[in-house]
Amino acid sequence: MQWIEWFGEHFIGLFNAGGEQFMSLFTSIVPTLVVLLTFTYAMIKFIGDDRVTKGIQFASKYMILRYTLMPILSILLLTNPMAYTFGRFVKEEQKPAFFDSLVSFLHPVTSLFPYANAGELFVYLGIANGIAQAGYSQSELAVRYFLVAILIILIRGVITEQITKYLARRMANSAVKE
Template identity: 80%
Template sequence: MQWIEWLGEHFIGLFDAGGKQFMDLFTGIVPTLVVLLTFTYAMIKFIGEERVTKAIQATSKFMIFRYTIMPILSILLLTNPMAYTFGRFVKEKQKPAFFDSLVSFLHPVTSLFPYANAGELFVYLGVANGLTQAGYATSELAIRFFLVGIVVMFLRGVITEQLTKILAKRM
């Protein structure tokens, strides 16, 4: 019967640990998130939504910007999942590639901007925790993760756009 007692204590312990983690996030990252989002929306209002829209549409004409700058801005300004709405600024035939580049950057963005995809923050924090325990700094990891993410999202955007063109010709 001791196993029942052990199971009961550890079962509720799981929820106690989850509650502690939730409170750590709520008192740590949530206030930062609120301030960053408020700043972003204030800047858009200050600049003007029409101007922002025109600038983004002009940027989408160039492949390098379409699969680097646009996804980065959409994730940082709108966060996941609202970042997908930036797809409205690209042509219909470019939407699959834009979506692919955007999705591939959702994890790397958490290394420097955890508010942008807080639901997936555990991936980066797990790796960072392992490095911290091994005695390494996480700052280098964060920057490398972010930069490699930019390269990967650009490559995925370009490759997916080419694949979309090939498949469209077949239809």
């Protein structure tokens, strides 16, 4: 009968630990997320929806902006999963590359802007807590993580765009032969 008592204590203990974790997040990160999100939407309203849209359309014309600025802004302004809607500003043959650069940025964005992709926050916090326990700065990690991610999304976007062009040409050539 001891196993029933042990199971009962540990079963409810699991939920107690989950509740404690939830409350620690609710009193630490949730207020920060709300303020960051409010700030982002306030900036859009101050700048104006039309100006933001025109700026994104401008950025979509240039490869370096299409695979750096656009994914960053889409995630910061719309968050995940709405960020994918910025794909409407790029040409059809550029959509795979835009999507690749966008999804590659969904995890690193949480280092400085945790509201942008809350689903990935736990992964980043696990890494950041390990860095802190090792005696290193979490702030330095966050900035480096963010900056390296910008370089990575640019590289991925450019490479994926080139692969997409190659495959489109190849498909066009094979369709002509048939």
